[in-house]
Amino acid sequence: MTAMGKAIPAPVGLLAELTHRCPLRCPYCSNPLELDRRADELDAAAWKDVFSQAAALGVLHAHLSGGEPAARRDLVEIVAHCAKVGLYTNLITSGIGLTGALVNELAEAGLDHAQLSIQDSEPESADRIAGYAGAFARKQAVAAWIAQAGLPLTVNAVIHRANVTRAGKMVELAVALGARRVEVAHTQYYGWGMVNRAVLMPSLAQAEAAIAEVETLRKVYAGVIVIDHVIPDYHARYPKACMGGWAKRGLNVTPSGKALPCHAAETIPGLAFWNVRDRSLEDIWMNSPAFNAFRGTDWMREPCRSCERKEIDYGGCRCQALALAGDAREADPVCHLSPHHDKVAGVAAAINACESLGQDGSGGEPDYVYRGMKLFEPAQ
Amino acid sequence: MTEAPRTGPSSKPRLPRGVRLKHDETRGEWLLLAPERVVKTDAIAVAILQRCDGIATFEAIVDDLAATFSADRARVESDVRALLEELAAKRMVDL
Numbered sequence: 001m002t003a004m005g006k007a008i009p010a011p012v013g014l015l016a017e018l019t020h021r022c023p024l025r026c027p028y029c030s031n032p033l034e035l036d037r038r039a040d041e042l043d044a045a046a047w048k049d050v051f052s053q054a055a056a057l058g059v060l061h062a063h064l065s066g067g068e069p070a071a072r073r074d075l076v077e078i079v080a081h082c083a084k085v086g087l088y089t090n091l092i093t094s095g096i097g098l099t100g101a102l103v104n105e106l107a108e109a110g111l112d113h114a115q116l117s118i119q120d121s122e123p124e125s126a127d128r129i130a131g132y133a134g135a136f137a138r139k140q141a142v143a144a145w146i147a148q149a150g151l152p153l154t155v156n157a158v159i160h161r162a163n164v165t166r167a168g169k170m171v172e173l174a175v176a177l178g179a180r181r182v183e184v185a186h187t188q189y190y191g192w193g194m195v196n197r198a199v200l201m202p203s204l205a206q207a208e209a210a211i212a213e214v215e216t217l218r219k220v221y222a223g224v225i226v227i228d229h230v231i232p233d234y235h236a237r238y239p240k241a242c243m244g245g246w247a248k249r250g251l252n253v254t255p256s257g258k259a260l261p262c263h264a265a266e267t268i269p270g271l272a273f274w275n276v277r278d279r280s281l282e283d284i285w286m287n288s289p290a291f292n293a294f295r296g297t298d299w300m301r302e303p304c305r306s307c308e309r310k311e312i313d314y315g316g317c318r319c320q321a322l323a324l325a326g327d328a329r330e331a332d333p334v335c336h337l338s339p340h341h342d343k344v345a346g347v348a349a350a351i352n353a354c355e356s357l358g359q360d361g362s363g364g365e366p367d368y369v370y371r372g373m374k375l376f377e378p379a380q
Numbered sequence: 381m382t383e384a385p386r387t388g389p390s391s392k393p394r395l396p397r398g399v400r401l402k403h404d405e406t407r408g409e410w411l412l413l414a415p416e417r418v419v420k421t422d423a424i425a426v427a428i429l430q431r432c433d434g435i436a437t438f439e440a441i442v443d444d445l446a447a448t449f450s451a452d453r454a455r456v457e458s459d460v461r462a463l464l465e466e467l468a469a470k471r472m473v474d475l
Contacts, residue, residue: 010406058406088413113398113415152398154415180471226471
């Protein structure tokens with residue numbers, strides 16, 4: 001129960017970042033700029049305890065993510081435990097690091113579903129975006145192993161300027177890879193995505209063309225593939241209901257055990273994050289100051305406080321409010337009612353202007369800051 | 381254009397791997413779990429889905445439900461068809 005006396009619903013999903021290690025270096029990675037080290041990662045016993053607690057707390061979906069979860073040698077052991085405690089277990093993978101034998105072991109251990117990222121439908125561009133030669137070809141093999149193991153597959157495609165003209169082709173690739181579901185998600189600008197925003201953001205015209213193309217395919221492939229479409233919020237009128245509401249439906253646990261209301265929450269200053277090494281998951285979910293900071297609607301300022309949509313979009317994204325309006329308690333500036341909306345509109349307008357000058361990213365190679373450890377390693 | 385999936389009398393509907401019917405102790409209700417989806421299911425849907433084992437035909441499922449619940453067969457058939465085709469369109473049931 002909160003101080004207001006309202007019951008806190010049980011979390012539905014737990015996203016476990018088993019490791020931040022990943023062979024890919026995608027410039028829009030949702031991991032924080034400061035990545036956890038291998039030495040700081042929770043061990044298998046600690047993760048198993050987290051999943052036991054999660055199941056008891058009412059979590060239904062366990063999302064095993066990273067980094068690349070296959071970078072952990074104890075992945076099968078962790079999956080088997082999730083299955084044992086009755087969690088619906090979803091592997092979110094780049095595919096790199098998986099082998100046919102490992103996929104079979106994961107299926108036998110009780111994995112329910114696999115989600116494989118693709119970077120583009122064009123091999124050369126895909127490998128450039130991933131920062132990893134041969135990634136595209138390897139992913140084709142991984143998709144086949146997943147199908148052979150009898151596991152249902154979702155393909156996850158992140159859309160940005162370098163592949164925005166091939167959004168439809170990526171859906172078709174997902175169908176060809178045997179996916180039952182595809183997530184087409186326009187890039188969100190947090191962490192590495194924010195660092196690379198100027199080279200990732202498509203123009204409004206490009207985004208709208210991609211959205212229309214994918215929406216058309218929804219009808220074409222009805223009953224063949226389910227399309228989940230995350231459209232870009234910088235061009236929207238209202239913000240997204242980020243995380244379905246802060247600390248309302250799910251939580252993240254980082255490789256070193258910090259429990260977060262969302263993957264970017266650590267960017268918000270002044271929030272203290274409790275660790276699963278020190279506290280029970282239930283204690284964290286119910287009582288952690290970080291989880292209660294923006295739970296419900298009592299924290300809201302205007303224009304959210306009196307807005308009729310406050311229970312629909314919950315004021316949008318707290319991290320985006322911080323990044324663009326300078327304060328996590330403000331309305332998400334994506335909202336046209338936000339006094340800071342001009343900042344979003346300004347970014348979008350600048351991108352649109354670049355496109356009209358012919359700098360649409362379709363020609364030369366984009367100058368990404370690739371995700372990696374190196375940037376932040378202390379000088380030797 | 382792909383046709384929307386349809387049931388026939390000899391369809392053998394089943395929940396594919398990756399879709400699970402689960403009684404959730406925390407919330408005290410039956411839920412259908414799928415990738416990124418949680419669907420609340422009422423008692424009728426549960427009775428239907430528990431019979432979708434990939435062995436029983438659509439016809440046999442309807443007969444069984446009509447007998448079990450002493451219900452009008454035509455009504456049962458239309459309810460079962462509506463539920464299964466809706467879930468098949470979401471790829472949560474294979475027909």
